[in-house]
Amino acid sequence: xxxxxxFESAVRDHPRTRAILRRYRDLPxxxxxRYSEIFNRKSQNFRLQKENPALILARKHGRKVLPAPGxxxxxxxxxxxxxxxxxxxxxxRYCFLQGMYRSAHxxxxxxxxxxxxxxxxxxxGSALPKEDAHPRYSQHTYSQDTHVPTRTDEASRGAEQxxxxxxxxxxxxxxxxSGFAEFFVPWFAARPRAVLELRTKSTQIGGLLKHxxxxxxxxxxxxxxxxxxxxxxxxxxxxxxxxxxLRRLQEAGWSVALRFEPLMPDTNPDACRELFELVFSxxxxxxxxxxxxxxxxxxxxxxxxxxxxxxxxxxxxxETRTRNGVTSLRHPNEEAWLRQxxxxxxxxxxxxxxxxxxxxxxxxxx
Amino acid sequence: xxxxxxxxxxxxxxxxxxxxxxxxxxRLEAERLIQWFGLSEIMPREEFPCFEDGEGLSLVVTGxxxxxxxxxxxxxxxxxxGSAWLNIGIxxxxxxxxxxxxxxxxxxxxxxxxxxxxxxxxxxxxxxSLITVSEAETEYAEDAAYDMEAAGxxxxxxxxxxxxxxxxxxxxxDNPAHPLAGFRRGQVPSLFGARESEIRSLVAHLRERGARxxxxxxxxxxxxxxxxxxxxSVTRKAALGxxxxxxxxxxxxxxxxxxxxxxxxxxxxxxxxLEGELAGALPVGGKDSNEPAF
Ligand code: SF4
Numbered sequence: 176x177x178x179x180x181x182f183e184s185a186v187r188d189h190p191r192t193r194a195i196l197r198r199y200r201d202l203p204x205x206x207x208x209r210y211s212e213i214f215n216r217k218s219q220n221f222r223l224q225k226e227n228p229a230l231i232l233a234r235k236h237g238r239k240v241l242p243a244p245g246x247x248x249x250x251x252x253x254x255x256x257x258x259x260x261x262x263x264x265x266x267x268r269y270c271f272l273q274g275m276y277r278s279a280h281x282x283x284x285x286x287x288x289x290x291x292x293x294x295x296x297x298x299x300g301s302a303l304p305k306e307d308a309h310p311r312y313s314q315h316t317y318s319q320d321t322h323v324p325t326r327t328d329e330a331s332r333g334a335e336q337x338x339x340x341x342x343x344x345x346x347x348x349x350x351x352x353s354g355f356a357e358f359f360v361p362w363f364a365a366r367p368r369a370v371l372e373l374r375t376k377s378t379q380i381g382g383l384l385k386h387x388x389x390x391x392x393x394x395x396x397x398x399x400x401x402x403x404x405x406x407x408x409x410x411x412x413x414x415x416x417x418x419x420x421l422r423r424l425q426e427a428g429w430s431v432a433l434r435f436e437p438l439m440p441d442t443n444p445d446a447c448r449e450l451f452e453l454v455f456s457x458x459x460x461x462x463x464x465x466x467x468x469x470x471x472x473x474x475x476x477x478x479x480x481x482x483x484x485x486x487x488x489x490x491x492x493x494e495t496r497t498r499n500g501v502t503s504l505r506h507p508n509e510e511a512w513l514r515q516x517x518x519x520x521x522x523x524x525x526x527x528x529x530x531x532x533x534x535x536x537x538x539x540x541x
Numbered sequence: 542x543x544x545x546x547x548x549x550x551x552x553x554x555x556x557x558x559x560x561x562x563x564x565x566x567x568r569l570e571a572e573r574l575i576q577w578f579g580l581s582e583i584m585p586r587e588e589f590p591c592f593e594d595g596e597g598l599s600l601v602v603t604g605x606x607x608x609x610x611x612x613x614x615x616x617x618x619x620x621x622x623g624s625a626w627l628n629i630g631i632x633x634x635x636x637x638x639x640x641x642x643x644x645x646x647x648x649x650x651x652x653x654x655x656x657x658x659x660x661x662x663x664x665x666x667x668x669x670s671l672i673t674v675s676e677a678e679t680e681y682a683e684d685a686a687y688d689m690e691a692a693g694x695x696x697x698x699x700x701x702x703x704x705x706x707x708x709x710x711x712x713x714x715d716n717p718a719h720p721l722a723g724f725r726r727g728q729v730p731s732l733f734g735a736r737e738s739e740i741r742s743l744v745a746h747l748r749e750r751g752a753r754x755x756x757x758x759x760x761x762x763x764x765x766x767x768x769x770x771x772x773x774s775v776t777r778k779a780a781l782g783x784x785x786x787x788x789x790x791x792x793x794x795x796x797x798x799x800x801x802x803x804x805x806x807x808x809x810x811x812x813x814x815l816e817g818e819l820a821g822a823l824p825v826g827g828k829d830s831n832e833p834a835f
Contacts, residue, residue: 179661223705492790
């Protein structure tokens, strides 16, 4: 999986570092002062690095908890995100991370305790000023969304704060080595008024099952149609396997959510219908936390970077439109097409549990 | 991003096809490489002796020291475009046995403290750190390799290509138990000889990686044909390259060929026709093409 492990001198003796170095004892292990010496340097090439990514173990300095963007599924006033990892072990061609970083190495911040302290401080009232909130992008969706209130909002109103993990990585994909959920789930279990949402496409749910469900943790899993998954999602567990994992979680009492994203504009509503049939034949829709649909979108500068990396990639060679600094793929009749897909979805779920991450206007095309 | 796209020898139809440039400090370090890879000297001989195999592998003998190594890199770049670079040479070491081959993961220049991080290619070759010094090292104070060129080489090469295509490989010639004073230059070819398979695999790896990189960025032949047929400003030339790439990426190469064979009254009219053709285009023959569009 990795070509080498770099570790900052400052975390050399951290128990998580030691455990990971033991786990990867056959790989070159290289000490550095700061992860930024290796990660995201000028002229690095994400696509080349993705062929042989390294793992970098580092300490996260500075702000560890940031305000989530408005409308990101929860009430923005009490929503935050934190990133214990930068980059992902999977390789989805549509992922915005490849446009955001010049480097494809995965950085794991091992000082979870400091993240926990920062979350604790946020919970205890040193709330982040709302104007600090800036648009962020989940791996799938630009997050200034058309927002329909969901059960989550009710939950979050009852709770004090909501914390998202999985913006700059997949929350669970590296779980066997990172022990991220293993650390944070019990931590959140002891703080019932804080909600943790784990965004993932991973089936690494062993740690969750071992712990048992907690009411204030949501596992949000993303799906695209079978054709899109086969074409764009490299290294990601198959849809069937993801569904099996979600079902096990649901049966064990975990709160699960579905994210149907990113939808590509040539997705046939029939393919979505098939996906919905499959998904809702496996999961009990009555117990879903929430469901959303999102189109493919990427900040314009990330899209430009990605296009430079993949000039031979059909996905990025299509017609695009750029609106408010966000690039998406053009659809001649987007609203009607989306409504068709939503109608198919509403045959399976209560629309009250649904929100759309969509962006319907066009102001610049290329 | 890197200078390859501006190189005078870069063909209009794309980039170098997996070309690798090797840099060694001394003629004796070049000897086995010349033999293994069938390299011949590039004539006329100028400031730095250079060799090539005619198939994209070139070598420069830079002379000793970081500055000479950097100058040699720049010189070879001027004569032969490399999509990847590899520095090979002998080095001292604080603990490794004589004859050990090390793929270098970290280079520190003692004089300046500047550090460089060549990529780890996942070839399962033994790796290590290296310190580039300005005088031959006799103390071997650290558990690292010591050379006199790598930092200069890496700094210069990373101005020409992405650092993800630059490696450094060192063979240990001396250590505290076998100090430099006892080392004879004539041992160099046999030290290299013992590391032939590692060096070959590293060169092959860089060739493949460089070829892929060049391929991703290559332009279809139609691009060159259009440049010959019409006059384009610099900006339009870049836009034309992007349009041609979109045709190939979308599997519409045959359609591009048809358009190239037509006659337009100006470059602008041609560009408009290409853009019109791409409007609303979806990939041809992709896996989701069995899903009817819209
Ligand atoms: S799983 Fe998510 S974070 Fe990982 S590559 Fe795919 S889109 Fe990106």
